[in-house]
Amino acid sequence: MTRPITVGADGTAESLAAVHWAAREAVRRDLPLRIVHAWEKSDREDGAVDAREALTRIAGEVTARHPDLTVTTDLIDGGPVEALIAAAAEGTTLVLGSRGQGAIVGFLLGSVGQQVIAESTRPVVLVRAGDQPESEAGGREVVVGQQGGPDDSAATLGYAFEAAAARGAALRVVRAWALPTVFTYSPASLALADEAGGLEQYERKALAEVLQPWLERFPDVQVTQQIEMGSAGEVLLSVAARAQLMVVGRRAHRSAVGSRIGSVAHAVVHHAPSPVAVVPPA
Known part of the structure; x- marks a missing residue:
């Protein structure tokens, strides 16, 4: 059925x-x-x-x-x-x-x-x-947040690619990154930030590797890969205005005050103007 x-x-x-x-x-x-x-x-x-x-x-x-x-x-x-x-x-x-x-x-x-x-x-x-239906027109993209490796984001990317393909829309895949904590307040942190291209290239390569099987599976979906330094929630929200649909993964866990869905999903659900899809792990 x-x-x-x-x-x-x-x-x-x-x-x-x-x-x-x-x-x-x-x-x-x-x-x-x-x-x-x-x-x-x-x-x-x-x-x-x-x-x-x-x-x-x-x-x-x-x-x-x-x-x-x-x-x-x-x-x-x-x-x-x-x-x-x-x-x-x-x-x-x-x-x-x-x-x-x-x-x-x-x-x-x-x-x-x-x-x-x-x-x-x-x-x-x-x-x-x-x-309104008009919000799905005018070249608006499907925007998806990607974190971690292939297993971490398979369900989220699968949903986003399928949504983009069904709409005939472009897909923007956003991967945010930050300096390793150990370097944040070290004397060399400013110099490292100036030369952050090395770390950014690592993130760019990691994203390309994660996306490769999806690009092969959905060859007709136009994909923009965005790698940006900053918190994942802030980076995703910085491009929310161009989205007809935001897609985020869920990091649900229980606490003393009840179930929580993760900081990135929480931020996007609260502040994105478009519909938001929250995808559970596979």
């Missing part, structure tokens, strides 16, 4: 933008669309009726725009975190509004949404309320 693109809907402007983004993505990738809403049986009974009616109405809007797209709806019993994670596992990608008032409340504040991002086994795309 073909896995769908799944989108959470709660009737807010943010979730409706997510629904329409997910519909366009499903059309691009020739996949079905599944629209879901989490509802606990302990809630008032007429709430389920309202939710089903809302899902039917939203699905009708999508079908009117994309008559050839297969659209299904599901009212899922359970809390929002568990329901959305389970729904994500049954699809290829989970799409959510970045600020919801219902099932996905608190994305940018890190409550339900952060748990979903941190624990989902599928990529999670966050879409803001103002997102």
Whole structure:
């Protein structure tokens, strides 16, 4: 069975933008669309009726725009975190509004949404309320952050290359680097920074080696390789204005205050104006 693109809907402007983004993505990738809403049986009974009616109405809007797209709806019993994670596992990608008032409340504040991002086994795309189809035109790129070696970024790069190919868009691969900590405050640090071309060339070679199999697999995708000194989050955000989609890897871990997704993903999710795909490790 073909896995769908799944989108959470709660009737807010943010979730409706997510629904329409997910519909366009499903059309691009020739996949079905599944629209879901989490509802606990302990809630008032007429709430389920309202939710089903809302899902039917939203699905009708999508079908009117994309008559050839297969659209299904599901009212899922359970809390929002568990329901959305389970729904994500049954699809290829989970799409959510970045600020919801219902099932996905608190994305940018890190409550339900952060748990979903941190624990989902599928990529999670966050879409803001103002997102429009026009933002995907005008030569805007797909931008992806790359760190580490081939195994560290395989899932992230795979998602980014597939997204760029589906859109016919250029792909910008960004690798940030920094001076080794041991040199940061050494007497020779300024001289080393002046001659940093040596270290930058090492990073450039490492990025080229990581990308080689992807370039062979996606020969029609125009790729720009950007190597820049600085923190990964800051470097990625410096090019965010040109992006129609930002793609970052997830470094999820648990702490005393709950699940965390990693500093780079956290920065991009909070500050990038475009939709952001957060990809779990393979």
